[in-house]
Amino acid sequence: xxxxxxxxxxxxxxxxxxxxxxxxxxxxxxxxxxxxxxxxxxxxxxxxxxxxxxxxxxxxxxxxxxxxxxxxxxxxxxxxxxxxxxxxxxxxxxxxxxxxxxxxxxxxxxxxxxxxxxxxxxxxxxxxxxx
Numbered sequence: 001x002x003x004x005x006x007x008x009x010x011x012x013x014x015x016x017x018x019x020x021x022x023x024x025x026x027x028x029x030x031x032x033x034x035x036x037x038x039x040x041x042x043x044x045x046x047x048x049x050x051x052x053x054x055x056x057x058x059x060x061x062x063x064x065x066x067x068x069x070x071x072x073x074x075x076x077x078x079x080x081x082x083x084x085x086x087x088x089x090x091x092x093x094x095x096x097x098x099x100x101x102x103x104x105x106x107x108x109x110x111x112x113x114x115x116x117x118x119x120x121x122x123x124x125x126x127x128x129x130x131x
Contacts, residue, residue, distance in 0.1 A: 036073035037098035038082075043071045045089045045096075060084040 046056055053071070057064045062081060069075035077085070086093050092105030100106045 031076070032073070034097065035076050038077065038096060039071045039073035041096050041098065042077075042085065045085075045091065046071075049089065056088070060088055 046053065051059075053064055053067055057067050060067075060081065061084075066075070070077045070081070082093055082096055086096055089103075091103040092100070094100045094105045095103045
C-alpha cells in the first residue's frame with residue numbers, strides 16, 4: 001500500500017509545511033529542506049552578530065551539541081528555542097523559518113507596502129493642491 005504522504009520535493013509553502021507537520025513524518029524532503037533553511041538563517045544571524053556558538057548557547061540555555069545540530073540542519077529546533085532565538089536576534093519567527101526574507105516578518109512587508117502607497121497618494125494630493 002502506497003503511503004498517502006506525497007513527497008513535497010522541497011516545497012516550502014505554508015500549506016505544504018502545515019501538511020508536513022500534520023503527517024508526523026520526519027523524513028519528508030520539505031521537512032529536511034526546512035531544517036536546512038532554519039540552520040542557514042541561524043548561522044547567518046549568529047555570524048552577523050559575531051557571537052560564538054558557545055556564548056549563544058549560554059545566553060539561550062541550550063547545550064552546544066544540540067544547537068550545532070540546529071545550525072547544521074540535522075534537527076529542528078522546538079518552538080520554545082525558536083522564540084528565544086527570535087527574541088535574542090530581534091527578528092521574526094517567519095524570518096528564521098524562511099517564510100520571508102524580511103527580518104521583521106511578513107506583516108512588516110505589508111505595512112511597508114501600505115505605507116508606500118499612502119505616501120504616493122499624499123504626494124499626488126499635494127502636487128494637485130499646488131496647481
